[in-house]
Amino acid sequence: MTIGKMLLASAAIACVFGPAAALADTSGKKIALSNNYAGNSWRQAMLTSWDKITKEAVAKGVVAAADPFTTAENQATEQAAQIQNMIVQGYDAIVVNAASPTALNGAIKEACDAGITVVSFDGIVTEPCAWRIAVDFKGMGESQIEYLAKKMPQGGNLLEIRGLAGVSVDDNIHAGIVAGVEKNPQFKIVGSVNGDWAQDVAQRAVAGILPSLPDVAAVVTQGGDGYGAAQAFAAAKRPTPTIIMGNREDELVWWKQQKDASNYETMSVSIAPGVSTLAFWVAQQILDGKEVKKDLTVPFLRIDQDNLEANLKTTQKGGVANVEYSLEDAQKVIASAD
Amino acid sequence: MRISAETFRQIIPAVSLVLLLGAVFYMQPRAMSYTGLNLLFNLAVPIALATVAQMLIMSVNDLDLSMGTFVSFSACVAATYLQSAPLIGVAILLAAIAVYATIGMLIHMRELPSIVVTLGMSFVWGGLAVLMLPQPGGQAPGWARWLMTAKPPLVPLAIVASVVIAVVTHLIVSRSSFGVLVRGIGGNTRSVARAGWSVLGLRAATYALAGFFAILSGIALVGLTTSADANIALRYTLLSIAGVILGGGEFVGGRVSPVGAVIGALTLTLAGSFLSFMRISPDWQIGAQGAILIIVLGLRLAFNLFEKRRRTR
Structure with a gap:
């Protein structure tokens, strides 16, 4: 009894005087990451970021645990079972990158009913009780045209490389590009191909359409296709236009080479895999009792001429430029949603 | 008294389920509750129904590789037409x-390999599902949602449903004359035909019944998930086959066990949870899942050898 009281008292003192006093509310909370797929460099980077940031947070006592779980196969039914297991395991919050926006809703509803905070990101879910950290893909498309409008006010012909047909991400980025062109009528999309977010596919597609195109001033892309486009232009012995890059390591390396050789200028934009850490902090903030809007938007990661070298240095070979978010970043994102 | 070979064969699946359940309870005592059990097993209900459907097909020595896409298709129908226009929905499902x-009938008349035909059909079902729901969505019919989230007193729904499925299919397959004939086709088609039965009709009826159970699986799945997408149940093809085999069934010879199939489906679901509670790294999880399957099947194989030796003696 007395020992218990002493423990309680010392715990209370630790709470008052401890360095993490402001965050003590969540120190006993457990957060789980439910991830549906780990088979590409983006997802690997996402998991590595999660590991790095959450291990630090657990060591500092911000939360009690932050365990990542990845389903063995990219299937919604399996992920639903995984989420239900997490409920049984007694996690306080579940951070989800969902295999399907709708097929997990039943399991997520179960979690909410059990009093668990659910935060979805990247692959978001439609269940209203969950939080959503969505990517503004449309804004990403629009920002490309805005950059080009500033760089070449006289305008010119554009070649658009799209992603995988029928996927909503492709539609959204494309809609952004179209909206940007409408606002800046000095640009004209003269050709459009599907690059499937893969360098080899993009290269083939661009090589196929190039002979039929007039002079191309710039190439707008969706990420993972800029290097392939550059190769196609080089092979066709045409002057290299301004190709927007997508933060992949091979693209950044090529850009650096061109920059050193001929002072080539462009920009690069994509989503940082570290968005998982943003979701982690948002979940922590919700557990901490903060008021958080259900729909948040994640900023995209943009690389410009002057910070290319710095980003290239931190990007792993064959990987994607990444940024990990801190608690302060999350608070900024939460505040900007109000 | 010696336990007969057949009983032993039936007991293995149940024993592996109990062992696995014991391990899960030991690791996660929280699971030992009404909600805990329901959460562990409710996603096994659609898998059990799909496994029963697969078992029916396997009892006539065939294999259905379109099970996953067909369940996805029924889930899409359930989340769209069955919810908004029940009559059209029912008509579509009856047509299916x-x-x-x-x-x-086609497989029987043309003596086609069922694997090829059903593999082809899997693209048809998948295509229809995409046509119906190009984007994930739809909504579960209210009654399906009510049924799958019902909270019966004392025993959670997942267990009640599994028992009901096991009993009903046991009555159909092991106790009715229809079931005897179906298994007879698997065992010796010619003798069934010589006895004056229409193998064509029996096969058609078996397939229709399998389709019916697969549709129930799709509806149950949508009842759990609240909405569908065209790829929702792709895993069910392999899961259902593994469930039948785990439950003591065989690929040929009409040797199937309905109760075993349901237990097999529950075991497979539980194996996934077990691995997740073990905190096995995702890189190893597929391997570990495979290992559980191999262990149980290894047991079976060892037992089959043992059985054979005892017979020859």
Whole structure:
């Protein structure tokens, strides 16, 4: 009894005087990451970021645990079972990158009913009780045209490389590009191909359409296709236009080479895999009792001429430029949603 | 008293389920509650129904590789037409059952390998599902949602449903004359035909019944997930086959066990949870899942050898 009281008292003192006093509310909370797929460099980077940031947070006592779980196969039914297991395991919050926006809703509803905070990101879910950290893909498309409008006010012909047909991400980025062109009528999309977010596919597609195109001033892309486009232009012995890059390591390396050789200028934009850490902090903030809007938007990661070298240095070979978010970043994102 | 070979064969699946359940309870005592059990097993209900459907097909020595896409298709129908226009929905599902019966007849009449026909059909079902729900969505019919989230007193729904499925299919397959004939086709088609039965009709009926159970699986799945997408149940093809085999069934010879199939489906679901509670790294999880399957099947194989030796003696 007395020992218990002493423990309680010392715990209370630790709470008052401890360095993490402001965050003590969540120190006993457990957060789980439910991830549906780990088979590409983006997802690997996402998991590595999660590991790095959450291990630090657990060591500092911000939360009690932050365990990542990845389903063995990219299937919604399996992920639903995984989420239900997490409920049984007694996690306080579940951070989800969902295999399907709708097929997990039943399991997520179960979690909410059990009093668990659910935060979805990247692959978001439609269940209203969950939080959503969505990517503004449309804004990403629009920002490309805005950059080009500033760089070449006289305008010119554009070649658009799209992603995988029928996927909503492709539609959204494309809609952004179209909206940007409408606002800046000095640009004209003269050709459009599907690059499937893969360098080899993009290269083939661009090589196929190039002979039929007039002079191309710039190439707008969706990420993972800029290097392939550059190769196609080089092979066709045409002057290299301004190709927007997508933060992949091979693209950044090529850009650096061109920059050193001929002072080539462009920009690069994509989503940082570290968005998982943003979701982690948002979940922590919700557990901490903060008021958080259900729909948040994640900023995209943009690389410009002057910070290319710095980003290239931190990007792993064959990987994607990444940024990990801190608690302060999350608070900024939460505040900007109000 | 010596336990007969057949009983032993039936007991293995149940024993592996109990062992696995014990391990899960030990690791996660929280699971030992009404909600805990329900959460562990409710996603096994659609898998159990799909496994029963697969078992019916396997009892006539065939294999259905379109099970996953067909369950996805029924889930899409359930989340769209069955919810908004029940009559059209029912008509579509009845048509799907008719297609299943036709496939059964086609396979029998032309002596086609069922694997090839059903693999082909899997693209048809998948395509139809995408046509119906190009984007994930739809909504579960209210009654399906009510049924799957019902909270019966004392025993959680997942367990009640599994028992009901096991009993009903046991009555059909192991106790009715229809079931005897179906298994007879698997055992010796010619003798069934010589006895004056229409193998064509029986096969068609078996396929239709399998289609019916697969549709129930799709509806149950949508009842759990609240909405569907065209790829929702792709895993069910392999899961259902593994469930039948785990439950003591065989690929040929009409040796199937309905109770075992349901237990097999529960075991497979539980194996996934077990691995997740073990905190096995995702890189190893597929391997570990495979290992559990191999261990149980290894047990079976060892037992089959043992059985054979005892017979020859």
